[in-house]
Amino acid sequence: MLKLFDLAGAQSDRRFSPYCWRIRMAIAHKGLDVETVAWRFGDKDVIAPSGQGKVPVLVHGDKWLHESWDIAHYLEDTFPDRPTLFGGHQGMALSKLYSNYGDVIAGQVVRFVLLDIYNHLHDTDQAYFRQSREQRFGATLEQVVADRDHKLQGFRDSLHPLRMTLRSQPFFGGESPLYADYAIFGVFQWARCISPFKLLESDDPIAQWRSRLLQAFNGLAGSAPGYD
Numbered sequence: 001m002l003k004l005f006d007l008a009g010a011q012s013d014r015r016f017s018p019y020c021w022r023i024r025m026a027i028a029h030k031g032l033d034v035e036t037v038a039w040r041f042g043d044k045d046v047i048a049p050s051g052q053g054k055v056p057v058l059v060h061g062d063k064w065l066h067e068s069w070d071i072a073h074y075l076e077d078t079f080p081d082r083p084t085l086f087g088g089h090q091g092m093a094l095s096k097l098y099s100n101y102g103d104v105i106a107g108q109v110v111r112f113v114l115l116d117i118y119n120h121l122h123d124t125d126q127a128y129f130r131q132s133r134e135q136r137f138g139a140t141l142e143q144v145v146a147d148r149d150h151k152l153q154g155f156r157d158s159l160h161p162l163r164m165t166l167r168s169q170p171f172f173g174g175e176s177p178l179y180a181d182y183a184i185f186g187v188f189q190w191a192r193c194i195s196p197f198k199l200l201e202s203d204d205p206i207a208q209w210r211s212r213l214l215q216a217f218n219g220l221a222g223s224a225p226g227y228d
Contacts, residue, residue, distance in 0.1 A: 001033055003059040005047050008038035009120040009194070014225045016117070018106050018190035019068040020056040021221065025182040026072050028217035030082040041125045068186075069099055072179055085179040098172060098180035106187045108155055109199065112148045115141045116195035148197065155199070159206055166205040170212060177213060185213045185221075193226040 004024065007017035015021070015036070027034045039046065044053040050064040058065045060078070065071050076085050076092075086092035118129055118141055130141060137144050162184065165172060172180040188210050191199055200207040214222035 001035060002027065003035045003037060005039040005055045005057040005059075006036045007055050008040055008122075009117075010122040011120075011225060012038040014120060014193060016120070016190050016193040017055055018102070018186035021186035021189045022068045022102075022179075022182045023056045023058065023071050024220065025177075025185065025213070025217070026075055026085055026179055028220050029085060029177070029179075029182070030075055030079050032075075032079065032082065040122055041128050068183075069096070087173065087178055091178065091180075095178065095180045095183065099183040102183040102187055105159075105184065106190070108158065109187055109191050111144055111151065112155070112197050112199065113145075113191050113195040115145045116197065120194050152199070156201075156204075163205050166209045171209065177216065181209075181213060185210065189214075189221050189224070189226075192228070193224055196227040 004020070004027070006015045006020045006024070008015055015024075015038070024034075024036070039055050039057075047053065047055065047057045047064075047066075050057045050066045052066055054066065056066065056068055056071060058071045058074070060074075063074075065074055072085055073092075084091075086095050114133060114137075118126060118133075121129055133144075134140055162172075169175070171177040172184065188199065188206075191197070192210075200210070
């Protein structure tokens with residue numbers, strides 16, 4: 001049995017890390033059973049055997065793994081008889097681009113949802129989150145998101161390469177999703193789970209792609225508490 005430590009808000013079933021969602025989708029893709037454990041920012045001692053203090057952390061036997069990209073590699077190497085996450089070695093190399101692009105998109109999205117994240121945190125996490133994020137951004141949480149309506153169109157425009165790809169195929173992996181899809185999807189699922197702010201228009205090919213992944217694996221992501 002795999003065990004995944006998964007970032008949670010005040011509600012233990014509100015799981016909102018973009019990187020944890022990458023791995024939850026990857027595990028479902030592989031058809032593996034997993035126990036997900038609600039983890040909060042103050043629980044760093046629980047994942048100390050991983051040698052660091054962030055999730056996702058995957059435990060498999062005596063192995064403690066962290067970093068979503070490394071975990072995905074581990075799943076692919078350890079369960080080669082299950083559906084491939086990358087579509088082969090060349091696909092793995094291309095998936096690294098999507099993984100990095102997902103990180104870039106996350107850096108944009110956080111400026112829309114930062115205050116919403118704070119509002120969904122357990123009260124034991126809020127002081128830490130405010131202090132650490134305000135130090136990181138050099139502004140209050142409220143100031144970071146204050147002009148998000150004005151920034152929205154620029155963000156949507158920046159996604160044009162994804163949009164163009166999805167106009168000719170249902171997934172970045174082609175006819176079915178691969179890890180490249182999950183690397184990007186994790187960001188939009190993060191926003192969906194934590195914020196009512198509408199990042200995408202309903203007729204956007206990216207929104208339609210997101211809907212397909214919300215329904216994947218018997219609605220794993222779509223059944224998670226969130227906003228639609």
